[in-house]
Amino acid sequence: MMGRTIFIDPGRCIGCQACVSACRECDSHRGKSMIHLDYTDEGQSVASLPTVCMHCEDPVAPCAEVCPADAILVTADGVVQQADTTRCIGCANCVNACPFGVPKIDLGAKLQMKCNLCYDRTAYGLAPMCATVCPTGALFYGTVEELQAERPGVQVADTFVFGSTEVRTGVAMVVPADKVQWPVPGGLPVVEINGKDVRR
Amino acid sequence: MVGAAVSGLLILAIVLGSRLLRNFDSALLPYAVAGVFLAFGVAYRYTVWISAPGAARLFKQGWRSLFSAENFRQAPTALPKMIATYLGFQKFLGARSHARWAAHQLIFWGCVLAALITFPLTWGWFTFTSGSGSGPGYEMRIWGFKILGFDSLSFIGWVMFHGLDLAAVLVIPGASYFLWRRMKDRGASTGQRFGYDLIPLIALIVISVTGLLLTFSSIFLHGGGYEFLAVLHMVAVVFTLIYIPFGKFFHIVQRPAAVGMQLFKYTARQDDEVFACRRCGQPIDTEPYVENLRGTMRDLRLDFDEWAEYCPRCKRVLRGSAYLTHVKKGFK
Numbered sequence: 296m297m298g299r300t301i302f303i304d305p306g307r308c309i310g311c312q313a314c315v316s317a318c319r320e321c322d323s324h325r326g327k328s329m330i331h332l333d334y335t336d337e338g339q340s341v342a343s344l345p346t347v348c349m350h351c352e353d354p355v356a357p358c359a360e361v362c363p364a365d366a367i368l369v370t371a372d373g374v375v376q377q378a379d380t381t382r383c384i385g386c387a388n389c390v391n392a393c394p395f396g397v398p399k400i401d402l403g404a405k406l407q408m409k410c411n412l413c414y415d416r417t418a419y420g421l422a423p424m425c426a427t428v429c430p431t432g433a434l435f436y437g438t439v440e441e442l443q444a445e446r447p448g449v450q451v452a453d454t455f456v457f458g459s460t461e462v463r464t465g466v467a468m469v470v471p472a473d474k475v476q477w478p479v480p481g482g483l484p485v486v487e488i489n490g491k492d493v494r495r
Numbered sequence: 496m497v498g499a500a501v502s503g504l505l506i507l508a509i510v511l512g513s514r515l516l517r518n519f520d521s522a523l524l525p526y527a528v529a530g531v532f533l534a535f536g537v538a539y540r541y542t543v544w545i546s547a548p549g550a551a552r553l554f555k556q557g558w559r560s561l562f563s564a565e566n567f568r569q570a571p572t573a574l575p576k577m578i579a580t581y582l583g584f585q586k587f588l589g590a591r592s593h594a595r596w597a598a599h600q601l602i603f604w605g606c607v608l609a610a611l612i613t614f615p616l617t618w619g620w621f622t623f624t625s626g627s628g629s630g631p632g633y634e635m636r637i638w639g640f641k642i643l644g645f646d647s648l649s650f651i652g653w654v655m656f657h658g659l660d661l662a663a664v665l666v667i668p669g670a671s672y673f674l675w676r677r678m679k680d681r682g683a684s685t686g687q688r689f690g691y692d693l694i695p696l697i698a699l700i701v702i703s704v705t706g707l708l709l710t711f712s713s714i715f716l717h718g719g720g721y722e723f724l725a726v727l728h729m730v731a732v733v734f735t736l737i738y739i740p741f742g743k744f745f746h747i748v749q750r751p752a753a754v755g756m757q758l759f760k761y762t763a764r765q766d767d768e769v770f771a772c773r774r775c776g777q778p779i780d781t782e783p784y785v786e787n788l789r790g791t792m793r794d795l796r797l798d799f800d801e802w803a804e805y806c807p808r809c810k811r812v813l814r815g816s817a818y819l820t821h822v823k824k825g826f827k
């Protein structure tokens with residue numbers, strides 16, 4: 296079962312960009328934010344979704360699996376590290392294979408960059424920068440028990456479906472309690488939202 | 496298998512190149528043996544590496560683009576240019592930081608120089624003979640053939656005999672910079688492993704410093720401490736050579752893969768084969784590249800490979816939409 300990790304609750308996200316700014320301050324990617332904050336239903340609602348690396352466990356880190364240079368390593372505690380600078384050849388395989396759309400690439404520097412769960416902080420028991428500053432708790436760092444103690448009645452899901460594949464992740468999403476047995480849809484096949492086709 | 500074949504070939508080359516060991520300097524035997532181990536290790540690791548799905552496909556595509564007719568017709572200069580800017584001058588490192596680029600160039604050229612001297616010398620391919628017994632006129636021979644004659648007291652002569660010292664002088668500041676950076680830069684030290692990240696730098700510095708001390712000892716100390724230093728130097732070098740295929744230094748062998756990758760993308764770009772995201776139309780990558788990645792994903796049984804046809808942002812937005820629709824019912 297999950298240890299300390301990030302729990303994402305998009306329902307609480309107010310799109311304030313605090314996590315993005317905090318991520319930018321983090322030492323492991325100084326000056327660059329690894330958090331994606333997307334306004335998923337722009338013009339229709341204020342819904343926003345913060346995305347950090349989900350630290351896929353099974354299939355184990357697709358980004359690392361497709362990497363031709365063995366540049367992405369997974370630590371013993373399940374944290375998928377960003378690319379090793381000496382190995383990464385900047386091919387962008389990881390960028391396009393990640394089902395969650397997480398890694399970024401700097402084509403000039405031939406270097407991939409992604410959220411590594413603030414490894415410089417979490418390895419020492421500190422919460423990642425994003426979770427520390429999030430004003431609404433949309434990004435929560437701790438154990439499931441801690442989360443549930445604070446928010447009675449919530450459940451978490453750590454499995455996503457993409458087409459016919461299920462991806463189990465180290466980072467989980469908060470779901471209403473009655474939906475917990477249901478893996479979270481990953482968005483593939485492309486879905487409709489509120490009865491409207493979102494492909495276009 | 497491949498490893499054994501490659502080391503066999505190298506031994507053969509050593510024997511022939513040193514004119515049936517006549518030019519082989521037995522004092523350098525440990526170095527030569529380490530060289531053979533190195534060849535074995537690199538060949539072995541290379542085969543393992545290149546058989547993983549991601550690398551295997553890229554490897555094939557890289558060579559295919561190199562030998563394709565398009566490449567010869569449209570971009571005959573692309574490959575040499577990429578090799579020079581990418582492998583030689585490592586332009587991409589400049590985009591990471593200028594200091595890192597400069598430090599890496601120092602290490603790189605220092606090591607290239609050192610390798611060019613050391614390997615042929617320890618394999619008995621190079622010999623320096625003096626026509627008149629004790630100099631100053633020297634001849635440099637490769638595989639027994641005279642290449643050039645020089646005066647050991649001239650500038651060229653000095654450079655010839657101090658090539659390794661020059662290499663050390665290049666490597667020391669470069670490696671020291673990286674060591675210093677690893678100590679103080681939190682970005683660099685995140686997830687850093689002693690054996691992987693620090694040992695190689697320390698090894699480079701030990702080799703260079705002991706190498707310089709050898710010269711120092713022979714010039715200023717009349718050889719004082721020479722033997723001890725020589726052993727230390729040799730141990731460091733042998734250890735490093737054997738370590739190359741298994742640690743951080745393997746990137747030296749892997750880097751050229753990047754040229755293949757770029758050539759592959761470059762050739763497709765020349766033909767305007769760019770793949771646009773299915774949802775927003777932003778270019779994702781070249782078409783053959785996306786196809787190649789999908790193949791890799793299928794090889795790995797990641798059967799959401801059609802997802803590679805959407806850009807990262809659209810993947811996130813679609814997932815967000817799916818979550819809203821099915822999990823949170825659109826915040827109603």
Ligand code: SF4
Nearest residue numbers: 348349350351358393
């Ligand atoms: S979410 Fe993406 S980047 Fe993170 S481990 Fe999975 S595949 Fe890799």
Ligand code: SF4
Nearest residue numbers: 362383384386387389
């Ligand atoms: S961009 Fe770097 S980390 Fe990503 S797949 Fe390519 S080599 Fe690996």
